[in-house]
Amino acid sequence: MYTREHFEKLDKQDPLAGFRDQFALNPGEIYLDGNSLGARPKKAAQRAAEVLEQEWGQDLIRSWNTHHWFELPYRIGDKIAGLIGADKGEVVCTDATGINLYKAVATALKLNPQRKVVLMEGSNFPTNNYMIQGLVAQLGSDFEVRFAEEHEFADKIDEQVAVVCLTQVHYKSGRLLDMQAITEQAQQKGCLVVWDLCHSAGALPVDLNAANADLAVGCTYKYLNGGPGSQAFIFVAKRHQNKVNQPLSGWWGHNAPFNFERDYQPGAGISQMLTGTQGILSLAVTEVGIDLMGAADMQQIRTKSQALTRYFIELVESQCGEYGFKLVSPRDEERRGSQVAFSHADGYPIMQALIDAGVVGDFRAPDILRFGFAPLYNSYADIWDAVQRFKEIMLTERWQEPRFNQRHAVT
C-alpha cells in the first residue's frame, strides 16, 4: 500500500518539479483538466498587459512592424515545430483547429486527385468529422467520407482512400495510435495521412518527420497552455508545399499581401496555409505557453505522464474499485496518452461532486469521467490527494446530493 510520503518523495526527485511554480494554480485545487483547457502560465498576464498597453495602446498600427505582429504565426509555428518533430517553415500558428483541418484535408485531396474518399474515425472528436462532412458536401457528390474504428483501419485503409484523417490520442479514451505504423501502412496504399495532434502536442514526444507524416493540425490550448481558444497550428511537410492551393486563400497567404493585387497568388512554403488577420491578443499570449513547453524535456514529460496516469489508475482501482468504475483508457501505457477515462453510469454527478471537492476533471457523454495529467504542473502528490477525495465522495455517497445532478450548458 502506498502512502502520501511515497508521492512526496517522487515529487522531490521530479526533474520537472520546477515548472509548477510557473503556473497560476488555485490553492488546494487539483486541476486534472489540462487536456481540455491548460492552466495559465503566470507570465501570460504580463504578456497580455504588454500587448494591451504598449503594442495596441501606444504603438497602435505601427506594431505590425515594430512588434512583428505579421510574423507571429511563423515565429510561434517554428517553436511548435520543435515540439512535434517538424522543421522550421513547416508549421504556422493560426485560426481554429477545425479551420486548419479543412485546409489540410482539402490540400491532401488535391495532392491525391485520382481518389475521392476521406477515411475518418467515427468516434473521433466530432468537429473533425463535421468539418470534413462540410468539405465533402462542398466538393460534390463524387467525394465521400468513410468512417472506421481502430480495429477496422487495416481493412478500410485501401486503394480507394485519398486521405486518412486521424486523431493520434483519442479525446475520450486517451488511446494513442502508432503514428509511424499507420502512416506507413496508409502511404503503402497510396493514401495521404492528416494527423490531429490536439491531445498529443505537449503531452508526449511526437516526431512528424520521423514518421514521414504528410499534414497535421493541433490546438495550443490544451497541453501547450496557450489560453482559452488560442490559435491552433497546421503542419505541411516540405515535400508537399508549393504544389496546390488550400481553399481558404486569404491575404495573409498571398505572396505579396501589401501589393493589394486583385488576384490571388499563393505565398511560398507554409505561408500559403494562412488566411486572414489573427486575433493578436490571443496569439501573442499563446507564445508564453509554447515557450514554457519548449524549455521542458519532452521525454521527461512522457516519463512523468506515464507514471501519473499509471498511479492514478492503480489508486482509483484499489481505493474506489468497489464502486463500479471501468477503465476505458488502454491499460498498456505505451498505448495511452496523458489522460485517463473511467466509465460509470453515474459519471455526471460523480464528476460534479469531484469538482466541488477541488478535483477538476470533466464528463463526456454518456458515461465518461475524464482526467488529464499535465506533467508541467501536476505533481505526484496531486494524484494521491485526488484519489483520497474521490474515495471520500464515494464512501459518503456525497455525489448523490441533488445539486450535483443539475446539468450545465457546457458539460
Place this chain on the structure above:
Amino acid sequence: MYTREHFEKLDKQDPLAGFRDQFALNPGEIYLDGNSLGARPKKAAQRAAEVLEQEWGQDLIRSWNTHHWFELPYRIGDKIAGLIGADKGEVVCTDATGINLYKAVATALKLNPQRKVVLMEGSNFPTNNYMIQGLVAQLGSDFEVRFAEEHEFADKIDEQVAVVCLTQVHYKSGRLLDMQAITEQAQQKGCLVVWDLCHSAGALPVDLNAANADLAVGCTYKYLNGGPGSQAFIFVAKRHQNKVNQPLSGWWGHNAPFNFERDYQPGAGISQMLTGTQGILSLAVTEVGIDLMGAADMQQIRTKSQALTRYFIELVESQCGEYGFKLVSPRDEERRGSQVAFSHADGYPIMQALIDAGVVGDFRAPDILRFGFAPLYNSYADIWDAVQRFKEIMLTERWQEPRFNQRHAVT
C-alpha cells in the same frame, strides 16, 4: 480663414466629446488610422485582466459555464446587430472577416442554386477577392468570379449573377455605396447581395434590414475598436436562415455540440454560422469596444464624421494645395465614408514624415495617403493640428529626408 479657436469651439459643442477620455491616446499624437486599427478603449485592459486572472487563471474550464464563454459570439453579435440595423439572432461575432465572407458567399450561392457567378469589385480590399477565388476554385469549373468597378455595376449585375459581393465603403478611396439602391437593383435581377461592412460598422448608420440585405460580414478592429485582429461578424437575414448549411460546419454550429454525435446537424438560426472554438481573450476584449460604440448615437457619429472629413479636405487643399495632392475620396460627403484619401507620387515618404510628426495615417500602394476619422476619439482641434503639421512637413521639405523612404515590411 479658420483659426484653431474655431475648432476648439466645435469641440466644446460636440455631443460626443466625452467619449475621447474613454480611449488610451498618446499625448500629442493625432491618430488618424482608426480605419485600420481602432484605438484602445481604456477599459479593455481591465477586461483582459479579468479574463486572465479570474476566468482563465482561477475558474479555468468552469468559465465555459460561469463566464458564458460559449455565448460570447451571440451576446456580442446581438450588440453589433444594434449598430447595423439587424435584429437579435441575425449576427454572430466569430472568426476573421475573410472566413466569414467564405461562409456568407457559399451560403448565398446555395440559396441561389440555378446560377454560378459571383460579381465582385476588382479594386476591393483584395482578401475578399482572394477568398472567393478560393471558394469558386473549390466548387468547380462551372462557377466563376466576375469583376466590375462601380460604373459598371448597372450593366454587370444581370440575370447570370448569383451573388453580388461588395464592400460598402471602399478601403482606399472611402467611397460609400448606396446599399439600399444596389440591393434593390440586384434583387430585381434575382441576385443575392453580400455586403462587407468593414469600413462602415461604427463609422456611419447602417440599416441592413431597411435595405432588405441578404447577408453581410464586417470586422470589429477598425471603427468598433475591438483590438488588433479581433473577431469579425457575420449577418444572415432571418428569412435566409435554416435553409442551407455553410461549408465550414464545425461543432460550435452543431445543434447539440455537447452530445458529441458523429454526424453534423446544423444548429438553428444564426448559430449555424459558427465553426470552431474562438480565442476567448480577443473575443472578450472586443466587447468593450462594441459597448462603447453602443453608448453613442450613430447619427451624431455620422454628423461629426462628415464635418471632420469635410474640414480636413478643405484645410489640406487650402494649406497644402500647392504641393500637388489630389483628392481621391468623393467630394460629395453623402458618398464618402469616414476616411479621406489623397494621392501623391511621393505619398510614401510624406506619410512616414507625417507619422514621425505625430500625425498617424497610412499609405496604400501605389500612391495613396489615407486618413481615417473616428468621431469617438478624434477632436475637431485634431484636424487643425494635423494639417498644421502636414503643412510644416511640406514647407520644410522634411519628408525628403532619406529615413522616410525606408520601406517597412507592412505598409
